[in-house]
Amino acid sequence: MKTSTSRRDFLRISTTSAFVLALGFSSDSKGKLLKKVSTTGVQINPYININEAGKVTLFNPRPDMGQGTYQILPMLLAEELDIPLEQVEIQMTDGSDRFGSQLSGGSSSVRTRWIPLRTAGATVREMLVQAAANRWKISMNDCSTKDGFVINKLSQAKLSYGELVEEASHLPVPTKPKLKSFAEFTQLGKPSMRPDVPAKVDGTAIFGMDVQLPGMLYASIVHSPTIYGKVQSYDATKAMAVKGVRFVLKTERVFFHGPYSDSGGFDQKLRGKAEAIAVVSESYWSALKAKKLIQVSWNALGFGETATEQYFNQAKAAALHEGNEYKDAKVGDFAKALQLSDYKVQGTYQTPFMSHAPMEPCNATVFVQGDQVEVWAPIQGPDGLVNDLATYLGVKRENIKINVTFMGGAFGRKAVFDFVMQAANLSKQVNAPVKVIWTREDDIQQGPYRPGMISAMQGGLDKDGNVLAFEHRLNGASIMASIFKADMRNNPDPWAGEGINLEDSPYAFPARRNSFNWIDPQMPVLWWRSVYASTNVFAQESFMDELAAEVEKDPLDLRLHLLRDSPKFVAVLNKLAEISDYRAKRKQGVSIGIAIARSFASIVAHAIVVEKQKAGVKIKHVYSVIDCGFPLNPDNIKAQVESNIVYGLSAAVCNQITRTHGKTDQSNFHEYTVLRQGEIPASTIFVMPSQEEPGGVGEPGLPPIAPALCNAVFLATGKRVRTLPFDLSSI
């Protein structure tokens, strides 16, 4: 059939059968879970496939790591298409161009797809209605849609979408389909059950770890203990003697998005890739056993004496000087305003390097067959992976097929694909499908890490307690330099300014200055849940309480005053005060601390009640308010706030990554500890009603949690925590 140019981009008629990995719903009890299903049917646009039996398949372009995209993005389509999500099959997109950007990151999935996916759903619905109206010879206005049917309002006759899809696909694509108003939503805007949950309680959900292919080999990796490094020599004799072991090979680990050489740009010297040794075996257990028997002599390439202590000393020294200024945070003349202040306050805050430590360690299964590449992996962005693999392997993008599985957590870690490239490298070498599985030790010792940061804060106040000047100097590694090799010696890392720029932090200071001093971390650093907001908001919101204490003002009142021109912030704070009974008189030793931050387009405030113990303090309760615009699934929004409370508190009171002599000091969960059942405070979470466009949900709950806790600790004990993590039981 003939298609016009304008239609070609949008309208895709699929007449051939395609096979895809059906995630999470296999009924095969043997666990060989690569169930293949046919998607034969008509695709009116890339996200929606309807076959003539009426089966609707919706494509989710944002991989799910637990944040809920598997439900909410298809629901954007289903809402406008007028079909209950329970009636559709959900599949993940495969990284191909027609789906656009497919990266789950920056809490951006709904924000960026809110209009495009709804438009896609509304477009198809309108074409189906037109097809029905044509058949009935009535006006489209005399038609309605419900539950996958077009209904003739005059005769009450109805036609299923399956009966109409072929005709609809020949119609012109409407250019301005009408989107529903919030009031017209039947699925969005109320608590709803996530469709992935049943498969996650009976063991059938397929994670990357669970992928099995015929003839597949397993690989374990001996990485350079200094992360960067080259193999000088190795002895594989003992490893080769382990039954099942097929190969012991040199492989490599590439860092970020190329170029995969040691001369790719700023900060790239010797850091494009590291060498590694792989054991490729018939079972993972034999690969693991053999790995321990390999003797490798490493060349640390000069990274053998790096240490986080040294890094922090450099950052503290840099903090004595103003860094490269952020234009989006500049107000007035800070130096002058500070000079005119009656009270001057300073505080230097330190946040540690962190590992993401998702429950599912990095793993990937790749089969390279000549110039054809197929991948099964838990990754945050299949389109980015296609790009990286094409460059790395020198194959055409269209020859690469990505099967995205569920991720057993990611928190930013699985947005880079070093572990997938390793599997590709090995599959190419051994000419078989290879599943690479990192151990927990690989995960914790190899990075990339959230950068540790030093925040040097300065503030000035007048006699009446008004803040006149406010400065935040960020000192530390640049994620942008690490990932994209950008030169940050003379520029502020733009991501590092998030959460504390004027849009995210509209405190009405008459003078304000944020700046950034780049420090070379000598290790790969990466986004970690909420990126730099997880560190700089700790400093800023703690320092707000230091200013309040200096002039004996109530911390809530100080914030309400400085945010008086930002009604959404005020509303969140007032709601927080209400649900936490903030102004209640509390007994001696019991205190409430607060913090507020906007990140990823949503505002979250926490209040934490702590009680002083004989030694240390105990967290009694966490109260939280989130304004993330129109709440699409309020129950999942609460779940994400709960998640951020736990993830953020773990980072505040449990774990950190330290490195000495070029090596990471922690190796597994006994050293990189996390909060467990019994260590979690009760929480009360309020989701603000809103008619505004949705904001992010997966990360904004994290930044204000640590400062709320430390502010409460200060009020209960008089001790100001400026370095994380700290020990709750001894503070």
Add this chain to the structure above:
Amino acid sequence: MSIYQLTVNKKKHRVDVDSDTPLLWVIRDVIGYTGTKFGCGMGFCGACTVLLNGSPIRSCSTPVSTLKPTDKITTIEGLSEKATHPVQEAWVEAQVPQCGYCQSGQILAASALLASNPNPSDEDIDTAMAGNICRCGTYTRMRQAIHSAAKKIQSTKKS
């Protein structure tokens, strides 16, 4: 390699593996039940929890040679028919899982707790569930779900 006889989810399996192979990899890679997960390999995280004669164990650090053919091993796939165990139903009702990776282990640990203690206190839950890490932080919902499963089991018994 040696032959071992195992009873997993009421079915007998003969497996030919090295004697030091952890039960985890036998269940996943040889028998094919992938609901049991690898998380840390050292018994710290609980993602690999299965039931051995009704009690939770860490399959990642249980060599296959330590098991008897009569030992009853239960994985998440064998906990119930069609996910109808009260703990699984409570888990769905409370929308507990996020990423879901640790949940097989959590559910098995919770089911073992309720089998031995039908009305657990918060402290009992803390103790029984302390070995299972959840990085998504679903702890509060798990606690609620355990309490509601306990109520459900009790009301079923009464009626």
